[in-house]
Structure formats: C-alpha cells, structure tokens
Amino acid sequence: MDRSSGERRLAGGVDSLPADETTALVSHSRELEDVSFGAILDADAESRVLWATPDGLEVVGRGIAARVTASGPGRFDRIRSKADAAFDGLEHDGPRVARPRAFGGFAFHDGHEPSPPWSGFDAASFVIPRILVVRSDDGTWLTAVGSRDEEAADWLARWDDRLADFPAMQPSGTSPGVTSTRRTTSPEDWTTQVETALERIDGGDLTKVVLAQSLSAALEASVDVPGTLERLRRRYPNCYRFLIGNEVGGTFFGAPPERLVSKRGNRIETEALAGSVPRGETPDEDDAHAARMTDSEKVQHEHGLVVEAIRNQLEPLARELTVGDRTVRRLATIQHLQTPISATLGGDSHILEIVEALHPTPAVGGVPPATAWETIHDTETFERGWYAAPIGWFDDAGDGEFAVGIRSGIATDETVTLFAGNGIVADSDPRDEWEEVQLKFRPILDELR
Structure with missing residues (x-):
C-alpha cells in the first residue's frame, strides 16, 4: 500500500467502496484496552454504525469495506445474495466475536425512495465497515477489513495507533435544547x-x-447523536441502541x-x-x-x-x-x-x-x-x-x-x-x-x- 495515500485517507477518515462494489475480504483483529466508542463515532462525513444490545454486546464501525443495496419486493433476497458474494471466501484472523458483520436495515415500505429527511437511506442498505471495534464479555477487539491481507494488516496497525490516543471514556455531553x-x-x-x-x-x-x-x-x-445514545443507555439500560449514518444525509438512531x-x-x-x-x-x-x-x-x-x-x-x-x-x-x-x-x-x-x-x-x-x-x-x-x-x-x-x-x-x-x-x-x-x-x-x- 502507498503510505502517503493511506495517510491522506486516514486523515480524512476511512476509505469507502461505491455501493454494491464488492471484492474478496480479509480481516485482522487485535485485542484492545478499553476505548471510548463515542470518540470513534465522532465523524459524520463517512459511513458510521453503532449497535448495542441489552446483554452487553456493543459494536461501532467506520468506513465501508463493502456495501449492498436493494429496493422493491425482492429486496430481502437481493441483499442476501449480494452479501453472500461479499462474504464469500472471507478470511478472518481473529476471534469469532470480532468477525466482520453487515450492518444496516430496511425501509418500512419496499417502494421507499430516499428523500429528506431520509436522503441516503435506500429501501434496503447494509455495509460491512472498514474498521470495527467490538466490546463484549470476551474483551474489546479492533478489526480491520481489506481486500488484501497486507491492506487489512496495515489498516489494523494504523487504527491501533490512532485509538491509543483516544480517551477510554468520553463525556456524554449536554442536551442541545x-x-x-x-x-x-x-x-x-x-x-x-x-x-x-x-x-x-x-x-x-x-x-x-x-x-x-x-x-x-x-x-x-x-x-451529538453518540452522546444522546449514551444518555439513553443510562436511562434505558435494557433497550437496544443503534446509529446508522451515511456519507450524505442524516443519522438514524434510536433506543428500541x-x-x-x-x-x-x-x-x-x-x-x-x-x-x-x-x-x-x-x-x-x-x-x-x-x-x-x-x-x-x-x-x-x-x-x-x-x-x-x-x-x-x-x-x-x-x-x-x-x-x-x-x-x-x-x-x-x-x-x-x-x-x-x-x-x-x-x-x-x-x-x-x-x-x-x-x-x-x-x-x-x-x-x-x-x-x-x-x-x-x-x-x-x-x-x-x-x-x-x-x-x-x-x-x-x-x-x-x-x-x-x-x-x-x-x-x-x-x-x-x-x-x-x-x-x-x-x-x-x-x-x-x-x-x-x-x-x-x-x-x-x-x-x-
């Protein structure tokens, strides 16, 4: 990998593939000390996801290693077949809990067309993030996903260095009013x-x-959506929490x-x-x-x-x-x-x-x-x-x-x-x-x- 181009991408975030452009994936994982998930999500110019369950699993992701979209009545089948192609031959070097996953969702109606406030949200859309941080009973893990072994290893090393400068905790901020x-x-x-x-x-x-x-x-x-979700976690600890933000448009979030x-x-x-x-x-x-x-x-x-x-x-x-x-x-x-x-x-x-x-x-x-x-x-x-x-x-x-x-x-x-x-x-x-x-x-x- 060209180091200078990698540095430019790192400075601006995590590079992304165009929608539905997939390639064989390789992923590497490394165990971390605890890190602020809110700090990882503190960027809205690229794809970012958060998923947290009442039983303690919490995952945040940045960037796009692969993205699949679909619309119309057959959108569930098309998402599955496109994702199968993205996952086909996946080589994951790390524990199962830190494996790559596809995050996203569906519109309520299959004929949904993105328009404000839903700009950027297709009738069905999922991303496999370029960078994942997973926290569970098995510890905290960093996973990097690339199209080649050396690319994934390089992203892992760069983000490991970057996360070392992040705080272990980040204030949840105040309500915007x-x-x-x-x-x-x-x-x-x-x-x-x-x-x-x-x-x-x-x-x-x-x-x-x-x-x-x-x-x-x-x-x-x-x-501050991550801060709002952190306050919701404290008030509703037995609920899910999610955040889905695209490169364009808004950020969909909730505590269902x-x-x-x-x-x-x-x-x-x-x-x-x-x-x-x-x-x-x-x-x-x-x-x-x-x-x-x-x-x-x-x-x-x-x-x-x-x-x-x-x-x-x-x-x-x-x-x-x-x-x-x-x-x-x-x-x-x-x-x-x-x-x-x-x-x-x-x-x-x-x-x-x-x-x-x-x-x-x-x-x-x-x-x-x-x-x-x-x-x-x-x-x-x-x-x-x-x-x-x-x-x-x-x-x-x-x-x-x-x-x-x-x-x-x-x-x-x-x-x-x-x-x-x-x-x-x-x-x-x-x-x-x-x-x-x-x-x-x-x-x-x-x-x-």
Whole structure:
C-alpha cells in the first residue's frame, strides 16, 4: 500500500467502496484496552454504525469495506445474495466475536425512495465497515477489513495507533435544547385517521392497524447523536441502541425496546411487545397502571393478535416453537406487555429469511398484514422511511440480530424528526391513542430538551 495515500485517507477518515462494489475480504483483529466508542463515532462525513444490545454486546464501525443495496419486493433476497458474494471466501484472523458483520436495515415500505429527511437511506442498505471495534464479555477487539491481507494488516496497525490516543471514556455531553416542535398530524387529523381505521375494522377487512405520527424538533444546536445514545443507555439500560449514518444525509438512531429476532445456528429468539401504559410516580401507582393494562380486554386482545401472528409467521420455518409467559416490561417512562417466543428452525435458514417473514410484526403494522399496509399507506400523512422497520446485522454464516426501529429519530443539521405509533383495534378511542403516542416520543425528546 502507498503510505502517503493511506495517510491522506486516514486523515480524512476511512476509505469507502461505491455501493454494491464488492471484492474478496480479509480481516485482522487485535485485542484492545478499553476505548471510548463515542470518540470513534465522532465523524459524520463517512459511513458510521453503532449497535448495542441489552446483554452487553456493543459494536461501532467506520468506513465501508463493502456495501449492498436493494429496493422493491425482492429486496430481502437481493441483499442476501449480494452479501453472500461479499462474504464469500472471507478470511478472518481473529476471534469469532470480532468477525466482520453487515450492518444496516430496511425501509418500512419496499417502494421507499430516499428523500429528506431520509436522503441516503435506500429501501434496503447494509455495509460491512472498514474498521470495527467490538466490546463484549470476551474483551474489546479492533478489526480491520481489506481486500488484501497486507491492506487489512496495515489498516489494523494504523487504527491501533490512532485509538491509543483516544480517551477510554468520553463525556456524554449536554442536551442541545429544543426551540420548537412541529407535528405532521394534528389532533383533529389523528381523530379522522383513527375513525377511518375503525370503519375498516367494523367492515371486517381489518383486525388491527398501527398508525403513526412524526414530530420534528428544531434544536438550539446540532445534536451529538453518540452522546444522546449514551444518555439513553443510562436511562434505558435494557433497550437496544443503534446509529446508522451515511456519507450524505442524516443519522438514524434510536433506543428500541423490541427485539425483532436473533439467530444463532438453528435457534431463534423473538418476542411480542404490544400494549402500553405510563410509569407511576410511586410503586403503588406503577402497579396500578400495570394492573390496568393486564386487566384491559382491549390491551389483552391487541397483544394476543401480535403473539398469534408471530406464531403463524414462524411455524412454516420452525421444527419446534415455544411461547413463553406473558409479563410486564418496565422501562423508564412506559410499561409494555411482553411475551417471549423461541423456535428451533427446521432447515438451514438465513436470518434475513426470518426477518422478511416477521416484517412488519402486528406491533408496528397490523392484522392482516396486507390490509394493514394498505391502510397505513392510505392514511398516514408522512413517510415512515426506516422507522418501525428491521435494523440490525448479519454475518457470513447467516446468523445475526435485528431490532424494530421504534423509539427512534433521524437527525439532520439542527433538526431531529421523531416517530411513534399505536395499535388501533375495535374499541380504540382516538384521544386515548393520541396520549399513548405522545408518551412514546418522550424517550428521545426528553434527552433533546
């Protein structure tokens, strides 16, 4: 490698390949002392990713070793086949936990076209980062990915030197402050949308639909997305965290409570998360809210629809399927009904097959799915983009993990656009549903104020 050109690329970030240009990949890993993940992400002129799970895995990535994109109804298959080509013949020198992975996601609708605030976000897009730092129970590892052995080794050495100058901890900063907010949906329009959905439910074509809103927050200063996610980690330690930033456009980020699916070998884990009430000011108030949720026929019905739909979506792929006990999931500002679901696959399936089978779950789409999609498309007054869609990663073996892109927002300049929705069933009241949606804006909005 030419050292001078390498130095220029290092000074400006990590070099990238054009979309869908892939080549044979080689990766090298080295164990690190702890390092600030926020400092690694402190650049928005190139591709950057963050993925963190409630059980402790945290990965950050910079640059692009390979990128695959797709659109239209066959986007899941096309992403898989293009990624298979990128991963084909991968040579990884390092522990399994530090292996290269493809990070990205899908838009909610397969016909999505990138436009503000979703510039740079295709209907499906994944990157294998040039540089990865992985923190888990197995330690902290740096991985560099190249097209040749000497290139990967050179990137590894350069970034090892660079990270030695980074702090082990970085302050999470302060909130940027919100000067104003604007909703795409007024209370009056919301009432009309809910009533339209209820008419379709009464007509028998629709059982449940999730209607959503967006809220645009104008900020006093540009938002530090990694710092915001760090503050969300402290407040919501049992949630996922993700960040996806492209070379152009905004940065999509969030702290979703809901796992879509994880796959390890032939075992998959998923869950139904539907129904919500606020947290109380006291333990007695907390319990009273939870009791109201568990005793509500409406909430139980809505949650049961989600469990049954997931069961139906997974049964054709599973040899065994287990539905766990229903519990209350308590977060900092909200409580949900949660039912864990696990399965043993009957064949050799890639995680993207499972993701496609599950998306959208009734917790973010509806029942039946096709009618719910049509209702969402006809009713909502904004573009969902990647909101409420699968966000996560997969590896060369077809294993991986995805969350549902809720409790999320997209940051562009000094604006963050937030998204939230709620399930509409036969006895839904527009005013109650409005209040529940506003509650779901709070996790990120509170950190911006």
